[in-house]
Amino acid sequence: MTDWKANYAHQLKLFDPRRSCRIVGFGAGAVGSWAAFFLAKEGFTDITWWDDDVIKSHNVPMSLYGPSDVGKYKVERLQARVQELTGVSIKPVCEKYQHGTLSNCIVVSCVDLMEKGRKPLWAAVKNNPTVKLFCDSRVAAAYTEVLSVVPYERKDIIRYETLLFSDKKAARQMCGEHGIVYGSVNAARVIASNAAKILMDGAVPWRFAERCDTLERAH
Numbered sequence: 713m714t715d716w717k718a719n720y721a722h723q724l725k726l727f728d729p730r731r732s733c734r735i736v737g738f739g740a741g742a743v744g745s746w747a748a749f750f751l752a753k754e755g756f757t758d759i760t761w762w763d764d765d766v767i768k769s770h771n772v773p774m775s776l777y778g779p780s781d782v783g784k785y786k787v788e789r790l791q792a793r794v795q796e797l798t799g800v801s802i803k804p805v806c807e808k809y810q811h812g813t814l815s816n817c818i819v820v821s822c823v824d825l826m827e828k829g830r831k832p833l834w835a836a837v838k839n840n841p842t843v844k845l846f847c848d849s850r851v852a853a854a855y856t857e858v859l860s861v862v863p864y865e866r867k868d869i870i871r872y873e874t875l876l877f878s879d880k881k882a883a884r885q886m887c888g889e890h891g892i893v894y895g896s897v898n899a900a901r902v903i904a905s906n907a908a909k910i911l912m913d914g915a916v917p918w919r920f921a922e923r924c925d926t927l928e929r930a931h
């Protein structure tokens with residue numbers, strides 16, 4: 713048995729890494745850092761991640777980073793952490809995404825803002841038949857939401873755009889309730905699961921919402 717088979721033998725019916733594709737992620741903070749890690753762990757190897765921000769002390773409890781990473785660029789430390797723990801070398805892009813076309817990939821959005829974050833990404837993938845899936849994570853305190861959209865399906869376009877509201881209409885996070893690690897990890901594991909599922913059987917739940925602190929599904 714080869715090393716490859718030994719590494720992934722127990723998961724092949726859930727996700728066969730030979731069916732993986734390119735991942736392009738945006739936002740390497742609480743959710744994004746865990747999502748990149750989980751995707752690499754399950755067998756994705758062609759991963760590019762964008763973020764122009766540095767790690768601050770409040771990022772550490774919610775993310776993959778440690779205290780020694782504070783003050784360093786997120787994507788650079790993400791590359792180092794993922795490489796150390798999985799052997800996968802992601803491609804860091806230390807820039808803020810402005811515009812452009814994304815193709816032949818799964819796109820993962822872990823950004824904070826609507827107007828300057830999600831909307832430009834959505835414009836880049838909407839009606840693009842080469843983007844297999846667009847995953848948009850939204851977290852607040854222990855609340856987790858992941859929207860997984862096939863961006864060229866009319867039904868998905870319509871229902872996603874009803875939730876693509878302005879920053880003014882977005883729920884404001886209370887001081888001390890911005891986020892916690894189990895919320896970040898919960899969103900990341902849904903992203904990783906749906907990325908695998910879309911490549912294995914093509915069926916994913918389009919919207920996942922849950923409060924982790926009550927262990928009850930949000931309504």
